[in-house]
Amino acid sequence: MSKGVISKDEDYSQWFNDLIIKSDMAEYSPVRGCMIIKPYGYSIWEKIQAQLDKMFKETGHQNAYFPLLIPKSFFSKEASHVEGFAKECAVVTHYRLKNDGNGNIVVDEEAKLEEELIIRPTSETIIWNTYRGWIQSYRDLPILVNQWANVMRWEMRTRLFLRTSEFLWQEGHTAHATAEEAVAETEQMLDVYAEFAENWMALPVVKGRKTANERFAGALDTYCIEALMQDGKALQAGTSHFLGQNFAKAFDVKFTTRDNKQDFVWATSWGVSTRLIGALIMAHSDDAGLVLPPKLAPIQVVIVPIYKHPEELDAISEYVKGLTKELRSKDVTVKFDNRDTHRPGAKFAEYELKGVPLRVAIGSRDMQNGTVELARRDTKTKETVQQDGLAAHITALLEEIQTNIYTKASTFRAENTTEVDTYEEFKRMLDEQPGFISAHWDGTSETEQKIKDETKATIRCIPLNNKQEEGKCILTGNPSTQRVLFARAY
Amino acid sequence: MSKGVISKDEDYSQWFNDLIIKSDMAEYSPVRGCMIIKPYGYSIWEKIQAQLDKMFKETGHQNAYFPLLIPKSFFSKEASHVEGFAKECAVVTHYRLKNDGNGNIVVDEEAKLEEELIIRPTSETIIWNTYRGWIQSYRDLPILVNQWANVMRWEMRTRLFLRTSEFLWQEGHTAHATAEEAVAETEQMLDVYAEFAENWMALPVVKGRKTANERFAGALDTYCIEALMQDGKALQAGTSHFLGQNFAKAFDVKFTTRDNKQDFVWATSWGVSTRLIGALIMAHSDDAGLVLPPKLAPIQVVIVPIYKHPEELDAISEYVKGLTKELRSKDVTVKFDNRDTHRPGAKFAEYELKGVPLRVAIGSRDMQNGTVELARRDTKTKETVQQDGLAAHITALLEEIQTNIYTKASTFRAENTTEVDTYEEFKRMLDEQPGFISAHWDGTSETEQKIKDETKATIRCIPLNNKQEEGKCILTGNPSTQRVLFARAY
Structure with missing residues (x-):
């Protein structure tokens, strides 16, 4: 055990936090849930950025920059999207401070905004509002844009790198003429993330799709890469969403097709964040400190x-x-x-x-x-x-x-991935040897929710290219055609 | 004249705006005064970033990242600083939206912050509050840190790239054991900016110091590079500030000196922004479009x-x-x-x-x-x-x-830089052949302000290595020892 760092077997959470502080990667700031990324931690982010940016450009993407602040009315246009993010967003209401005459600096109530502005938790709404002006015809498609930016989600429980109120990330937002093309883009970017995780972070990941319960707010389909940490918990390291025509409909983004009809544009979005640094630390480090690839x-x-x-x-x-x-x-x-x-x-x-x-x-x-x-x-x-x-x-x-x-x-990961066939065994594994658990599920949200409520384990993903096999749901005994991957997760 | 772009002699402002829109560099967003930087414009920013970042690292700096939001109390600690920025800052007051039951998304009044948070207009306050924890002894100095970030200043009159409510920039924040070392850093970074402007942007600049009136809020001395645009207006392209011990005192950042005494730490900050892209366009382009180095x-x-x-x-x-x-x-x-x-x-x-x-x-x-x-x-x-x-x-x-x-x-620039010795001539030049005007000034803020009120011309800088010569102030006739550089400015 290194000085000041607790053993990871003794207290994994504390070990993780100690490592970050003692190795000079980051620290908490006085602003609730926000972190200060120190030079040593930031230089890892620079390396992550440089490589991913290269891979994005090699796959035809360009960077752009959209505003930090989103009008509340835009934010509200896609119903399930706002539902997903409304509870945790920072709201700008005023644009001036003043001296109250007694030497106190106070908010100037005369400088109240007509419409409140939201600090972006993600940028689909402001970007799709913009794309309306960029897209008239199929000739304007595809649009392959990425943005490196800070975003804000007012998280209640925060942890350095893994879950902070403000974090740095990239968000790709692409527009396509057909659903097939958009799905292909979604899958391509998942592959880019998986390749980066495995070849650069030295982190094996499972590629899969999320169940309806775990989908991004506004997506038709969410693809993800899932990694296993040393305490047997799963960590979602990147997501790629097929958004269908949801945002095009919410923002009225239509185009003239090759055969001269009008249709709504198809969308994807995909992102990874400074959370990757958390994954990097958790996956490889030991009681003596960080182990960096x-x-x-x-x-x-x-x-x-x-x-x-x-x-x-x-x-x-x-x-x-x-x-x-x-x-x-x-x-x-x-x-x-x-x-x-x-x-x-x-x-x-x-x-x-x-x-x-x-x-x-x-x-x-x-x-x-x-x-x-x-x-x-x-x-x-x-x-x-x-x-x-x-x-x-x-x-x-x-x-x-x-x-x-x-x-x-x-x-x-291999040693901590288990196939189980009964709910008893499932619960026992979660307690005795936590890790990925491959089990049959009847495909309903109710069953998934009940398992989550009882065990805190969620379906991390339905692995891509999953083997089809007959089986019975561990909870209900109802028929199932494939195993899905469960775990407790960060 | 290219299609859709007005001639610059006809309407310089409109020409500038047309160029940016038609060349696909950027556009205004629905959020007041904020812009969308499109891929073509952003790729210029990427090139600017890459080169400057290299130059910063070659001079020993490292990147880090500090929070977007600054507690109002921090922001208020350095008196002249808050004075300078209070009138134009975006204030976060709530952290949640909710559905009001009638299907409207509204601010949740139960989620009001105890203390308002300011979106950083610049980061001296949050950074110096952090440095208190990083600095105990002279051995911890210097700290040479830079941050690439977005900042927000609620400007009333905005122009694409030149003055937008949100902009991208870098801000260097360094901490030193002595005033001499901090001044040397301030000057070094000015040189880096000048070298970048001249060798990369193909933009000749005058290096100089600002008068007290034009100093950064909280600085003891502000150095700048000033460039001349094709309409004869000056544009401040970068600044480097010697902050003395102001922020160290406001945030109680002391250190043990080599001879075992306690002293406050000496500070600098320096920054350039996406404004450089505005300068690049304005300086070189013509009626047919952009001219890029x-x-x-x-x-x-x-x-x-x-x-x-x-x-x-x-x-x-x-x-x-x-x-x-x-x-x-x-x-x-x-x-x-x-x-x-x-x-x-x-x-x-x-x-x-x-x-x-x-x-x-x-x-x-x-x-x-x-x-x-x-x-x-x-x-x-x-x-x-x-x-x-x-x-x-x-x-x-x-x-x-x-x-x-x-x-x-x-x-x-040479053709549009004139020495004048009378106020008549000064005013005539401003109207007939606007450009840099080199003239004597009595050194008082009152005279400077009066000239500004009457002519809209300001002192852009007192050039470094200025020739000393006897003269009389163009306005008051009072004695002066050197010429300063006046111009109308962006």
């Missing part, structure tokens, strides 16, 4: 000199200069920590806490022997290796670490 | 095929494939516009309007002759050149265009 680590390699006399440091620094240059030319992010205010042991602990994948230690004896000591964060193993060919060895190791972290998470 | 153009080269029969297009496309590949390998952004729905002339007009620096047209005769036709947007000149060595020729031309746009703006 090299592809998203702000620092991939840290070099720590071990010395007593300044002259020794000079020789080491000279060598490190060459090594650093070589590593940087291979796009490896390196930090040489030559601070004389901290002892090597303190530095080791710091970078362990911060999840730096690879540590290189070099002392005078190493310099004589032409060696260095390499320590891996993921396996906590050390080895002494030759300086000759070190840069190539390091890049290979970073790839190995990326793979190993993924494999470990994959194995964990 | 190649370094910030979303498309640097557009290739238009000229053909009658599809077989001709096949041969042209084959050649273009190779050219495009070669140009991309040299980091040139190329678009091949092979749409069969538009005629070449329509395409030429479109890319002229959008300010694409270089157009390549290729027909069957060119294919036979081994040539292409190159058209420059900046000079509106055309030349027929050999296909041999074309990629190298294009990259050289792009550099030449970048330089030429800068030189043109520089010449314009």
Whole structure:
């Protein structure tokens, strides 16, 4: 256990919170439920952004920016949408403060807005109101737009990264001429998210569709990627929605089809948020601190000199200069920590806490022997290796670490995914070995709700390409044609 | 004059607005004074961001993210700061909507906040409240943090990009152990802005300091870069503030110095915004449309095929494939516009309007002759050149265009900067040949205010490294030691 971080077996929630605070990723702000993302945490978000943005552009999307504030009347136009978000939105009512004459700054009641404005919890309404002006004909379609933005949902229970009142995210909003094209887009973006989660976050995910109960407010179909955390709870890491013509109808967005008819436009939206950083931490880290996959680590390699006399440091620094240059030319992010205010042991602990994948230690004896000591964060193993060919060895190791972290998470998920056939077994598993539970369900919202009320487990998704098999619902015994994935979730 | 764009001599304001709308950069939103930045406009912002972010990181800064909402009490702590921003801020008072039972969505009065929250117009207050927890000793300094964010100022008169209620910007907030170090940071960031404006935006700027009247609310000293637009008005393109210990005192941010004393921390802040896009448009464009410097153009080269029969297009496309590949390998952004729905002339007009620096047209005769036709947007000149060595020729031309746009703006500024010595002449110049006016001023706020009231001209800045010379104030005749730069401004 690292200093100040509780063991995850003792208190998983506290462990998660401690890790974030101690590793300098983020902290709570004085504004209820909002967080301050500190440079170390933000640099992970920058890496996530850079890669996703690249993938969005490769699939033909462009970025744009829509207003933060949404008039209440727009917000109310799509009935199920407003139903879903009304309970948790921040409302702007005035546009001026004033000095009350006694030196107090107060809201100026004379500057009351005619119509209240909502801070966007998501932007479908303002965007579809805009698309009405952009779309006349099938020639204007598809529109493939994404926005990187902050959004606000007044959550009652908040947790750093996982659920905060304000969070950063991207929201794609696309418009299409046919339902088929919109569904294909929805599925394509789910694939992009899954590829990102698996190849960059080293996080295995299940791709699936949500049940009606768990759908996005205003969607006909919600696709999701679901990941398993180390405490056996599921985490929804990204969603992609097929919105049908709901928003086009609410905002009167019609187009002339190829055969010269009028039709409403088909829509999708899809998003991931700073929640991904929460998933990253929860999935891989241990009691000693963060474990970051090299592809998203702000620092991939840290070099720590071990010395007593300044002259020794000079020789080491000279060598490190060459090594650093070589590593940087291979796009490896390196930090040489030559601070004389901290002892090597303190530095080791710091970078362990911060999840730096690879540590290189070099002392005078190493310099004589032409060696260095390499320590891996993921396996906590050390080895002494030759300086000759070190840069190539390091890049290979970073790839190995990326793979190993993924494999470990994959194995964990496999060990914690169980098929059950009775409700007794279902409840017992949830208590004794929580994880994904694959079980038959009769397809009704009532059954789903009852299971949720009794066990706190929800249907995370109906996996795509699910095997069809005859079975009986664990609760009602009614016939079922496929298993669905249950879990308690974040 | 391009279709739908008025001539800039006829109505400069309307020309500016038309250009933005017709070139598909942005449009107004239904939310008062807020804009929608469309993909073409946003891609310029992405290029601005990418380059500035690189320059910030090269000077040791890291990004972070602070909350959108600021408690009113924080906002009020620094007296002159709240004085400056109170009149134009959006206030959040409630956190929930509800259905009133008659099907209307209304604000839920039971969900009223105990303390109102302000949407950040700038983040000094929330950030300095946070820095109190980050800084104990001189060892924690400097803190060099930047944030990319949206901010909101409830402006009464808005113009696309130049002045909108919500805008995108970056705000740097640094903390230092000494005044000298903070001043050096303020000046360094001004230099970064000036370098960016000149080398990337092709926009010559004057670096200077603001007078007390024009300082940022809460600053001891405001540095700025000022540019001249084609209508002879000045535009403030970036500011860098030395905040002294004002915010440290307001938020009680103290540190232990090297000699073990307690002192308040020294602060700077600096920012540029989407306003830069307005400056870019205003400085270089003409009646035919945008003129974009190649370094910030979303498309640097557009290739238009000229053909009658599809077989001709096949041969042209084959050649273009190779050219495009070669140009991309040299980091040139190329678009091949092979749409069969538009005629070449329509395409030429479109890319002229959008300010694409270089157009390549290729027909069957060119294919036979081994040539292409190159058209420059900046000079509106055309030349027929050999296909041999074309990629190298294009990259050289792009550099030449970048330089030429800068030189043109520089010449314009030189021709519209005048030294005057009497108030008569001052007023006459403002009416007859508006531009920068270099004149003596007695150094008092009263004189400055009177000149502003009478002529609408303000002191844009006291240029850095100003020549010292004896003179008399144009208004009062009182003695002065240096000229300052006046202009009417955006």
